[in-house]
Amino acid sequence: MEILVQQLFNGLTVGSVYSLVALGLTLVYGILHIPNFAHGALYMIGGYITLTMMTKAGIHYWLAIVVSILVVGLLGILMERLVFHPLKGAPPIHDKIAAIGIMLFLEAFAQYVWGAEYHTMPSPYGQVVEVFGLTFTVQRILIISGAIVVMILLNLFLKKTYIGATIIAMSQNREGANLVGINTNKVAMLTFFISGGLATIAASLSAPINLVFPGMGNLVILKAFVIIILGGMGSVPGAILGGYILGFTESLGATYISNDYKDIIAFVLLVIILSVKPTGLFVKGGR
Amino acid sequence: MATLLKSKYLIPLLIAFAILFPVISQNDYYIHVMTLSFIWMIGVYGLNLLAGYAGYLSLAHAGFFAIGAYSLGLLTTKAQVNFWLALLLSLFITCVIGTLIGLVALRTKDAFFAIYTLCVGYIIYLVIDKWESLTEGVRGLIGIPAPSNIGPLSFEKPESHYYLVLFFLLFVILMMYRIVHSLTGRTYIAIRNSEDLALTIGISTMKNKLTVFVLSTFFAGLSGALYASFIRFIGPDIGYISITFDLLTFLLVGGIGTLSGPIVGTLIIVWLSQQLQFLQDYRMMIFGPVLTLLIIFYPGGLVGGAIEWKMKIKARKANTASRHLRKNELEKGSNTAAMKKQVKEG
Numbered sequence: 001m002e003i004l005v006q007q008l009f010n011g012l013t014v015g016s017v018y019s020l021v022a023l024g025l026t027l028v029y030g031i032l033h034i035p036n037f038a039h040g041a042l043y044m045i046g047g048y049i050t051l052t053m054m055t056k057a058g059i060h061y062w063l064a065i066v067v068s069i070l071v072v073g074l075l076g077i078l079m080e081r082l083v084f085h086p087l088k089g090a091p092p093i094h095d096k097i098a099a100i101g102i103m104l105f106l107e108a109f110a111q112y113v114w115g116a117e118y119h120t121m122p123s124p125y126g127q128v129v130e131v132f133g134l135t136f137t138v139q140r141i142l143i144i145s146g147a148i149v150v151m152i153l154l155n156l157f158l159k160k161t162y163i164g165a166t167i168i169a170m171s172q173n174r175e176g177a178n179l180v181g182i183n184t185n186k187v188a189m190l191t192f193f194i195s196g197g198l199a200t201i202a203a204s205l206s207a208p209i210n211l212v213f214p215g216m217g218n219l220v221i222l223k224a225f226v227i228i229i230l231g232g233m234g235s236v237p238g239a240i241l242g243g244y245i246l247g248f249t250e251s252l253g254a255t256y257i258s259n260d261y262k263d264i265i266a267f268v269l270l271v272i273i274l275s276v277k278p279t280g281l282f283v284k285g286g287r
Numbered sequence: 288m289a290t291l292l293k294s295k296y297l298i299p300l301l302i303a304f305a306i307l308f309p310v311i312s313q314n315d316y317y318i319h320v321m322t323l324s325f326i327w328m329i330g331v332y333g334l335n336l337l338a339g340y341a342g343y344l345s346l347a348h349a350g351f352f353a354i355g356a357y358s359l360g361l362l363t364t365k366a367q368v369n370f371w372l373a374l375l376l377s378l379f380i381t382c383v384i385g386t387l388i389g390l391v392a393l394r395t396k397d398a399f400f401a402i403y404t405l406c407v408g409y410i411i412y413l414v415i416d417k418w419e420s421l422t423e424g425v426r427g428l429i430g431i432p433a434p435s436n437i438g439p440l441s442f443e444k445p446e447s448h449y450y451l452v453l454f455f456l457l458f459v460i461l462m463m464y465r466i467v468h469s470l471t472g473r474t475y476i477a478i479r480n481s482e483d484l485a486l487t488i489g490i491s492t493m494k495n496k497l498t499v500f501v502l503s504t505f506f507a508g509l510s511g512a513l514y515a516s517f518i519r520f521i522g523p524d525i526g527y528i529s530i531t532f533d534l535l536t537f538l539l540v541g542g543i544g545t546l547s548g549p550i551v552g553t554l555i556i557v558w559l560s561q562q563l564q565f566l567q568d569y570r571m572m573i574f575g576p577v578l579t580l581l582i583i584f585y586p587g588g589l590v591g592g593a594i595e596w597k598m599k600i601k602a603r604k605a606n607t608a609s610r611h612l613r614k615n616e617l618e619k620g621s622n623t624a625a626m627k628k629q630v631k632e633g
Contacts, residue, residue, distance in 0.1 A: 035398040086583050093344050098582045105575025225402045267406040278394035
């Protein structure tokens with residue numbers, strides 16, 4: 001019983017990170033229909049910048065995360081402007097390849113600047129708390145609560161603000177949004193900024209319990225793709241729900257099936273889903 | 288020179304050069320690099336057929352490359368099967384797995400297909416990496432034999448191995464040529480341009496897509512099997528996604544959806560990488576942006592760009608020629624008008 005609760009808690013932690021990454025991915029897909037293979041690289045860069053800010057510049061964890069969000073967000077905007085915007089009318093195969101090109105570059109760049117070795121991120125929240133005989137680290141609690149706060153804020157932003165409404169309008173119909181006077185270019189840039197920011201938050205929160213290294217985004221991005229297919233490409237609640245479903249499946253699978261194969265679970269899940277329903281689960285209409 | 292460059296002469300010339308290359312260079316290292324690039328080319332042709340002609344971007348090709356390589360490696364080292372039989376079997380195994388995966392994968396489209404194949408590729412990699420009792424895991428397979436002799440032909444020396452790989456490459460190119468210049472090839476292009484339209488005009492898209500997918504995995508498997516027998520050592524890394532990206536880079540630099548693209552791209556990148564050895568792991572810092580810039584400004588790669596350039600020149604020539612013609616006609620016209628005027632006045 002204790003193991004089960006502990007694993008559910010772990011699933012909640014992992015799921016929070018996945019949900020945040022998948023949210024950024026799904027926003028970009030929903031609005032620009034680009035499966036952004038470089039999203040994992042943004043996640044990785046976010047981790048490195050927070051780490052560098054803390055260790056080299058010596059600023060506080062929270063401030064480091066804010067700086068990192070700004071930097072990676074700008075990187076996202078640059079990507080949109082320099083690469084995806086010029087490719088707007090190109091055949092669908094092109095933006096996928098361009099995204100792969102960016103990913104390869106960012107990974108090699110990180111390895112060049114920070115080296116190939118694994119780094120551990122220091123965290124001011126290393127304490128352990130005990131509740132009902134179960135031990136939880138504060139960092140893990142922070143990941144869960146942080147992710148939930150970010151998700152609520154994002155939801156409020158999309159639902160309650162005018163700018164958020166323009167994002168939703170554009171995801172529903174790009175031409176229509178343009179016709180009613182929404183600056184689609186600005187919305188696209190904003191979306192990439194938010195997407196990069198979410199990836200950064202996920203990386204910065206989870207880095208103290210994982211590690212920071214050039215390939216850290218690879219598995220996460222693959223799983224984020226699984227999640228947004230699970231939750232419906234472009235759907236915000238789908239990404240959140242999918243993230244937690246995958247998080248729980250993985251941590252329970254690792255305990256009760258095999259720890260060696262825990263990474264395979266996500267992909268087998270995807271293969272099964274797409275085998276049964278080639279357009280993904282919960283996809284509205286045919287795209 | 289211009290007549291020399293006509294494709295009628297160019298192809299035999301290139302083949303002659305390829306055949307004479309070991310004699311000309313006499314350098315084992317160069318022959319090694321050349322053989323390796325030929326092996327890659329075969330895999331790139333596989334990707335080209337699927338992504339370039341049928342429009343399905345598969346990110347699982349490193350997986351099929353690895354399946355080909357590991358099938359050959361396991362059959363020869365663990366089951367002690369004769370090399371040539373093992374080669375045939377490994378191609379067969381790749382095709383069977385390709386058919387099974389294709390049957391499911393091809394029901395998905397666009398982004399879903401890319402993501403699906405990306406995950407399939409990752410599963411293949413993980414299975415190879417974790418299934419230690421069969422694949423030796425991260426230690427890899429050591430001691431894969433070189434091709435066994437066919438009568439008096441032995442493949443121990445680098446040159447003879449070079450010719451063997453060249454033979455397979457020429458066979459693949461011929462096959463590609465026949466496919467592309469046939470109704471089947473046109474069918475693939477029709478599917479790439481609009482699958483719904485292709486379906487409407489009575490093309491059985493699923494059957495065609497499956498054929499092209501299996502053919503494409505066949506090439507990838509052949510490439511992998513040749514790689515295994517050439518390098519003689521394989522590890523799970525050959526199934527990793529970065530190999531798919533390498534193949535994709537070769538294809539895009541050369542020209543996706545063209546016949547000579549895979550040759551041009553692979554040769555340039557492989558030799559360039561040899562020259563840029565000092566970059567090692569950082570080569571992607573150059574190739575990544577190149578890939579991205581290429582897809583923005585030269586989506587057809589070098590070959591596609593060259594074809595476009597040729598067409599432009601042709602169009603310009605045709606333009607000036609027609610302008611000349613029109614000018615002459617105009618002059619004639621004005622002459623007759625003048626004559627008529629004269630007649631009237633006269």
